Every structure is written in C-alpha cells, then in structure tokens.
Amino acid sequence: MGSAYWDEKMAERYKAFRYEFPERALAGRVVVVAGGTGGLGAATVTLLAREGVRVVVGYRANRQRAEALAKTVEKDTGQKIALVGGELVDPAVRRAYLVAAEKLGGAPAGAAIFPGDPARAKWEELDAATIEASLRANYVGPILLAKELGGAMAATREGGSVVLLGTMQAVATFEGSLNYAAPKAALVQAAKILAKQWKNVRVNVVAPGATVAGMAETSVSGGKYDAYIESGAISKFGRPEDVARAVRFFLEPDNYVTGQVLLVDGGLTLRRDRG
Numbered sequence: 675m676g677s678a679y680w681d682e683k684m685a686e687r688y689k690a691f692r693y694e695f696p697e698r699a700l701a702g703r704v705v706v707v708a709g710g711t712g713g714l715g716a717a718t719v720t721l722l723a724r725e726g727v728r729v730v731v732g733y734r735a736n737r738q739r740a741e742a743l744a745k746t747v748e749k750d751t752g753q754k755i756a757l758v759g760g761e762l763v764d765p766a767v768r769r770a771y772l773v774a775a776e777k778l779g780g781a782p783a784g785a786a787i788f789p790g791d792p793a794r795a796k797w798e799e800l801d802a803a804t805i806e807a808s809l810r811a812n813y814v815g816p817i818l819l820a821k822e823l824g825g826a827m828a829a830t831r832e833g834g835s836v837v838l839l840g841t842m843q844a845v846a847t848f849e850g851s852l853n854y855a856a857p858k859a860a861l862v863q864a865a866k867i868l869a870k871q872w873k874n875v876r877v878n879v880v881a882p883g884a885t886v887a888g889m890a891e892t893s894v895s896g897g898k899y900d901a902y903i904e905s906g907a908i909s910k911f912g913r914p915e916d917v918a919r920a921v922r923f924f925l926e927p928d929n930y931v932t933g934q935v936l937l938v939d940g941g942l943t944l945r946r947d948r949g
C-alpha cells in the first residue's frame with residue numbers, strides 16, 4: 675500500500691530535474707517587524723520592503739527615527755510602511771500591531787521580533803529589580819508579542835512564521851553576561867516550545883554575534899571585540915544585512931525549518947578560545 679501523502683506529479687518533476695525556488699514569495703503579504711527601527715531591524719525592514727512586502731514596523735519611543743526610516747524605505751522601494759509605537763508589554767500596543775496588519779492587508783504572514791535590551795549590570799549591582807527589568811525587556815515583551823501574532827497566524831489556513839532575536843551569548847557562555855544572556859536563553863527554549871505547540875506556525879531564533887549597528891555599536895567601535903579579529907576567531911564584524919538575510923530565510927512561506935537557532939556570528943563562538 676502506498677503513502678496517502680505521496681504526490682506522483684511532484685516525483686515525476688524531480689526525476690526530470692525540475693525544481694521550484696520561489697523568489698519574492700512574500701511579495702504583497704504583510705509582515706510585522708517589531709523593533710524594526712533599531713540598528714539590526716531596519717535592515718530587515720528594508721530587505722522585505724524591497725521584495726514587495728507590506729511591513730508593519732514597531733518601535734518603542736523614538737518616533738523621529740521611525741518616521742525617518744519609513745520615509746527612506748517608502749522613497750526607495752515604493753512600499754507603504756505602517757508604524758506602531760509603544761512598549762511591548764502593554765497589551766494595547768500588542769493589539770495595535772494586529773490592527774495595523776489588518777489595515778495593511780490582513781493577518782500577518784510573518785513576524786520578526788527584534789526588541790531587546792543589553793541589560794548591562796555590574797555583578798555588585800545585580801538585584802531583583804535589575805534582573806526583572808532584563809526579563810521584561812528580553813523575554814516577557816517579545817514572548818507576549820509572539821503569542822499575539824503567532825496566535826493570529828495559527829488561526830489562518832496558511833499559518834506563518836515567527837522569528838525571535840536571541841544573541842550568541844544565549845548559546846555560548848560569556849563571562850559577565852548573566853543579566854542579558856539568561857533571559858535570551860529562556861527565549862530560545864520558549865521558541866522551541868511554541869514551534870512544537872503550533873502546527874502551522876514555524877518559530878525560530880536568529881542569534882547575532884558582534885554586529886556593527888544597534889546596541890553593540892559602541893562596544894564594537896570602542897574596540898571591545900578587536901581581539902576576536904586579531905586572534906582569527908572572526909575575519910570581520912557582523913553587519914545588519916547578515917542578520918536581515920537570516921531572518922528573511924525563516925520568514926519565507928515555503929521554509930521547512932522550525933524550532934531552530936541560527937547563529938549569525940561569523941564563527942566567533944566556535945573559535946573564540948583561539949589566541
């Protein structure tokens with residue numbers, strides 16, 4: 675007895691070396707990029723808009739930067755950007771993301787959730803308030819938004835894709851990174867649980883390394899990571915475009931990957947003990 679799921683026409687195509695690699699598969703669809711005005715998120719917004727995606731861009735408070743990004747992207751790509759401001763932990767803000775998506779064209783086909791906070795804290799200053807603030811910024815807000823948007827996608831026939839932003843520090847152990855890395859590690863576990871829970875919504879994590887834009891810009895430009903280049907651990911620092919392409923990969927509607935973490939660190943965590 676044959677498989678109930680076998681597609682004979684597809685099998686014939688492969689025997690004839692005919693393959694499908696859709697390009698701009700998200701064109702015309704709505705995708706949410708929360709934290710899309712930041713150093714890394716803005717590159718993802720630009721890449722998606724160039725490919726004809728209708729993007730809902732979220733930010734917390736810096737309206738001026740959000741408007742400047744929307745103006746640049748709209749001028750360069752002709753795509754209309756919808757802006758949503760406010761703190762992710764606020765339920766009204768999370769609902770506003772869905773309302774904006776509906777206005778742009780319906781339930782989102784994907785969501786990339788960039789907000790996070792470096793949560794730098796000296797060991798002596800680490801207390802309940804500092805730990806809770808990091809958890810709120812790096813775990814509670816992003817997960818509640820994933821629940822809201824992933825839940826909306828799960829209710830559709832097509833489903834969708836949620837991409838959460840982790841960090842190399844959540845995958846490998848870096849001294850002094852407890853307050854930032856531990857909530858990000860929780861985010862990784864949550865992504866796997868959500869990937870298991872939702873049948874038609876894929877959930878993955880992109881974990882950047884030392885990247886030249888956004889929250890690491892001051893550390894990178896100040897020389898904090900130069901030793902990794904000097905030791906040969908990495909050949910260069912990461913760029914926002916590197917992260918954007920990884921995020922876009924997971925957002926592709928016919929992507930077959932779920933519950934995974936993709937490190938975009940140029941090999942830093944793999945070779946960092948060189949020296």
Ligand SMILES: NC(=O)c1ccc[n+]([C@@H]2O[C@H](COP(=O)([O-])OP(=O)(O)OC[C@H]3O[C@@H](n4cnc5c(N)ncnc54)[C@H](OP(=O)(O)O)[C@@H]3O)[C@@H](O)[C@H]2O)c1
Pocket residue numbers: 708709710711712713714715732733734735736737760761762763788789790791792811815839840841842881882883884885886887888889890891
């Ligand atoms: N840059 C790096 O090298 C690097 C490395 C590893 C991991 N990451 C991770 O990558 C993600 C993006 O980093 P980034 O460097 O692009 O950060 P960023 O430049 O600081 O941008 C953060 C973005 O998220 C928004 N945001 C922050 N907190 C928010 C909140 N509570 N509610 C709603 N929106 C909020 C910001 O809006 P406003 O500006 O209006 O506040 C901004 O749009 C983060 O999760 C970070 O941990 C970054």
